[in-house]
Amino acid sequence: xxxxxxxxxxxxxxxxxxxxxxxxxxxxHDTMYWYKQDSKKFLKIMFSYNNKELIINETxxxxxxxxxxxxxxxxxxxxxxxxGDSAVYFCASSxxxxxxxxxGTRLTVV
Amino acid sequence: GQQVMQIPQYQHVQEGEDFxxxxxxxxxxxxxxxxxxxxxxHPVFLIQLVKxxxxxxxxxxxxxxxxxxxxxxxxxxxxxTTDVGTYFCVTPAYGGSQxxxxxxxxxxxxxKP
Numbered sequence: 001x002x003x004x005x006x007x008x009x010x011x012x013x014x015x016x017x018x019x020x021x022x023x024x025x026x027x028x029h030d031t032m033y034w035y036k037q038d039s040k041k042f043l044k045i046m047f048s049y050n051n052k053e054l055i056i057n058e059t060x061x062x063x064x065x066x067x068x069x070x071x072x073x074x075x076x077x078x079x080x081x082x083x084g085d086s087a088v089y090f091c092a093s094s095x096x097x098x099x100x101x102x103x104g105t106r107l108t109v110v
Numbered sequence: 111g112q113q114v115m116q117i118p119q120y121q122h123v124q125e126g127e128d129f130x131x132x133x134x135x136x137x138x139x140x141x142x143x144x145x146x147x148x149x150x151x152h153p154v155f156l157i158q159l160v161k162x163x164x165x166x167x168x169x170x171x172x173x174x175x176x177x178x179x180x181x182x183x184x185x186x187x188x189x190x191t192t193d194v195g196t197y198f199c200v201t202p203a204y205g206g207s208q209x210x211x212x213x214x215x216x217x218x219x220x221x222k223p
Contacts, residue, residue: 033210042213057210097143098155101153
């Protein structure tokens with residue numbers, strides 16, 4: 001069973017659309033994250049969610065919003081997509097020491 | 111905010127040569143972790159260092175944590191093509207075991223057979 005799974009793996013969409021990326025973890029971890037990896041492979045934290053506490057990276061536009069229906073899920077919703085949003089988005093979860101990452105979602109905005 | 115500086119950004123080596131990547135922080139770190147991301151893959155945890163001066167080994171990989179807990183290194187002896195990927199040092203943003211994990215910019219290693 002995949003520990004952290006995110007869907008879809010690939011997402012191609014037009015500018016201005018709204019899209020969501022889903023993430024689920026079956027590890028029982030308390031903390032989940034969303035990271036953005038740009039074309040230069042830099043991994044930047046977007047959000048972390050721990051016991052209903054949301055920690056937001058202040059550089060993330062408010063078009064991005066995480067939604068956590070329960071402890072095992074942290075979905076990423078993006079409004080009004082822009083060309084610069086094209087990247088690979090990784091979901092991760094952790095219980096203290098180390099993080100497990102999902103396979104990534106490659107988002108392409110055209 | 112807290113961040114770690116990682117060098118070099120890229121390293122190209124001939125198979126069999128050694129490789130080292132360095133991570134530096136201006137502040138004392140509670141711990142440091144290392145992750146590897148293969149091309150097209152996702153980051154995978156390698157190791158965590160916690161104690162001052164700690165050295166850990168995993169086969170051909172040697173990880174060190176500085177005495178002042180402000181720097182760390184990953185050394186690979188006799189690189190192989192399977193070592194190709196990007197290596198990231200990672201530190202907790204708030205100095206503890208929880209909170210955001212902040213990634214260095216990574217060192218991309220390519221190995222020529």
